[in-house]
Amino acid sequence: MLRVMVIFGGRSGEHEVSLASARAVMEALDGSERYEITPVGITREGRWVSGNDSLERLTHQLESDDGDHDQDGGGQAGRGSPASEVSAAPARELARERLPSDLGGVDVVFPVLHGPRGEDGTMQGLLELAGVPYVGSGVLASAVGMDKVTMKKVFDYHGLPQVDWLGLTSLQWESERDSLTDRIGTEIGYPCFVKPSNMGSSVGISKVGGPAELPEAIHAAAEFDRRIMVEAGVDAREIEVSVLGNEHPEVSLPGEIVVPEGFYDYENKYTEGASEIVAPADLPRSTVEEIQTVARTAYQAVDAAGMARVDFFLEQGTDRLFLNEINTIPGFTPTSVYARLWDASGLPYDDLLERLIQLALERHGG
Numbered sequence: 001m002l003r004v005m006v007i008f009g010g011r012s013g014e015h016e017v018s019l020a021s022a023r024a025v026m027e028a029l030d031g032s033e034r035y036e037i038t039p040v041g042i043t044r045e046g047r048w049v050s051g052n053d054s055l056e057r058l059t060h061q062l063e064s065d066d067g068d069h070d071q072d073g074g075g076q077a078g079r080g081s082p083a084s085e086v087s088a089a090p091a092r093e094l095a096r097e098r099l100p101s102d103l104g105g106v107d108v109v110f111p112v113l114h115g116p117r118g119e120d121g122t123m124q125g126l127l128e129l130a131g132v133p134y135v136g137s138g139v140l141a142s143a144v145g146m147d148k149v150t151m152k153k154v155f156d157y158h159g160l161p162q163v164d165w166l167g168l169t170s171l172q173w174e175s176e177r178d179s180l181t182d183r184i185g186t187e188i189g190y191p192c193f194v195k196p197s198n199m200g201s202s203v204g205i206s207k208v209g210g211p212a213e214l215p216e217a218i219h220a221a222a223e224f225d226r227r228i229m230v231e232a233g234v235d236a237r238e239i240e241v242s243v244l245g246n247e248h249p250e251v252s253l254p255g256e257i258v259v260p261e262g263f264y265d266y267e268n269k270y271t272e273g274a275s276e277i278v279a280p281a282d283l284p285r286s287t288v289e290e291i292q293t294v295a296r297t298a299y300q301a302v303d304a305a306g307m308a309r310v311d312f313f314l315e316q317g318t319d320r321l322f323l324n325e326i327n328t329i330p331g332f333t334p335t336s337v338y339a340r341l342w343d344a345s346g347l348p349y350d351d352l353l354e355r356l357i358q359l360a361l362e363r364h365g366g
Contacts, residue, residue, distance in 0.1 A: 004035050004340045005106040005132075006358065007123070009042040009049075009058050012115030013203045013224075019059055021089045021332035022112040026055070026351050028334075040100045041112070050100045057349065089162075100296035108307075108360050109134040112332055116198060119329040133364035135356045136306040137328045144302045149197045151302065158301045159324045160294060163313065164188050166234040167197065170222040181211050184230050191233035194218055196225035234322065236313035239281055241291055242330075242341040243308045244355060245364050251292040255279035267354040271306040277337050279344040289316070290321055298326055306359050309338045 006029075008022030009015055020037070029035045031308035041054040049057055103109075109132050111123050121143035127134045137145065142149050149167035154164065166188055168180055184192065196204040204224040206217035221228045238257040243249050256278045282289075295310040309330040313322040331339040334349045342352050 001036050002108065002357065003038060004029060005038040005100070005103065005105040005109045006056060006112060007040045007042065007109060007118075008055065008112045009044070010113045010115070010118040011042065012113075012117055012119075013199070015044055016062060016112035017331055018019065018112055019055065019062065020120070020170055021336070023055060023112070024333040025110060025112055025347075025353065029352055032350070032354075034354075038100075038102060038106055042118075046117075048100060050085045050102070078321060082170065099184050102131055105130060106132065108132070108357055110330065110360075111136060114329055114331070115203075120198065131361045135360040137302075137304045137308065141302045141304040141308075142328050144310070145304065145326045147198045147227075148195060148325065149227055151325060152229070154301050155298060158297060160298060161321055162324075163234050163322050164338055166230045168228050168230070170218070170228065172225045173218050173222075173228070177215075181214060184214065185211060188230055188336070193229065193231045193233060194221050195229045195351050196221040196223075197227035197229050200227045236312050236322070237281075237316065238324075238343065239283070239291060239312040239314050240277075240337055241295045241310050241337045242345075243295055243304070243310060243314075244306075244347075244352070246305045246359055246361075249296055249299050249304075251295050251310075252345040252347075254283060254288055254291050255278035255337060255341045256281035256283075256342065257337070267341045277340055279337075279340050283314075287319065287321070294321065294323055298323055304325060304328060305363055306356055307338065309341075311322070 006022055006026050006240055010018055026037050026039060029037055039052060039054045041049040041058040043049060043058060043061060082219065101303045107335040109127055111118060111127070111134060113119055113123055117123070119142060121139040124134065124139045124142050126138070128139060151169070152162060152165055162366070164187060166184060172270050173180060190208065190210050192208050194206045194208055194214070204221050206213075208214055208217045218228055238259070239254050240257060241254050242252040244252075248300050258276050258278060291312055294312070296308055298306055307328070307330070309327045311327070313324055314320075317324065330336060332338060339352060343349065347355070
């Protein structure tokens with residue numbers, strides 16, 4: 001029987017999403033006689049919580065925190081205000097928290113951590129130091145996949161099609177505001193999107209219709225990261241594929257994200273009924289093959305392993321394909337896009353989890 005440690009929660013704004021993913025993963029693995037599950041949670045403050053009831057304890061804390069925020073007039077602490085979930089606890093304080101004592105006794109770790117301090121290479125580095133096999137990409141791919149500016153540079157090097165973009169820092173904005181505004185107007189145009197470079201799940205992203213809206217959008221992005229990306233807007237269909245594998249990755253059939261209004265932001269991603277996934281997407285065979293080829297190239301360009309979701313824009317009217325981003329730990333419930341696309345491609349959820357665990361063991365020589 002394989003001993004699988006599932007790590008979830010974390011200090012990012014995607015704490016709640018992580019709990020939902022972890023619950024689905026553990027329920028599926030628990031139904032198999034092949035695995036012994038060790039759940040380990042990380043609170044919003046960075047405390048490690050072990051024990052069979054760790055998911056319930058973090059869920060209870062989340063509900064209590066949401067209630068406190070609602071009473072204070074802060075609205076939804078989980079979905080409506082992701083910024084409120086990001087812990088600012090100092091590293092020296094977190095260093096006093098104990099890592100799980102049974103980490104060295106497990107066969108494989110399944111990190112279900114979304115966003116900074118979990119998906120960005122920090123957890124992967126810890127597991128590398130501990131010498132424990134784990135599901136998903138290593139330190140390099142995790143870090144590159146989390147940082148939008150670095151990711152864009154890697155994709156540019158490989159000649160992959162992308163919309164026009166510009167990287168800057170909050171300090172540059174303060175000292176070069178006029179020249180940067182001119183560059184954005186000339187090189188990027190409007191509408192455009194302003195995003196924190198190192199953040200996931202569409203947190204901190206603003207759609208900008210003109211130069212007067214830039215300062216507020218850049219300030220919003222700078223709340224999450226000093227490095228910021230400005231990206232050209234495009235009238236496009238949003239297409240996504242799931243990738244699975246190590247040296248020889250497989251790519252699922254594409255799915256299409258349909259959002260009735262606005263863009264695919266945090267609210268639309270996690271509010272029930274605000275968006276839907278059409279899987280498989282209604283696309284010509286030649287377009288499907290192009291998407292799969294670019295996705296595979298992007299996956300290998302960042303040296304991803306195990307799994308990733310790769311997102312695209314397909315421009316209306318021209319059908320030009322633009323690579324948007326790669327997500328190395330996508331949402332992982334059976335109804336999440338990653339799993340839905342594999343199910344539509346003939347690989348059900350339980351089998352997908354088994355493949356991921358085997359890929360982790362293979363990659364780490366297990």
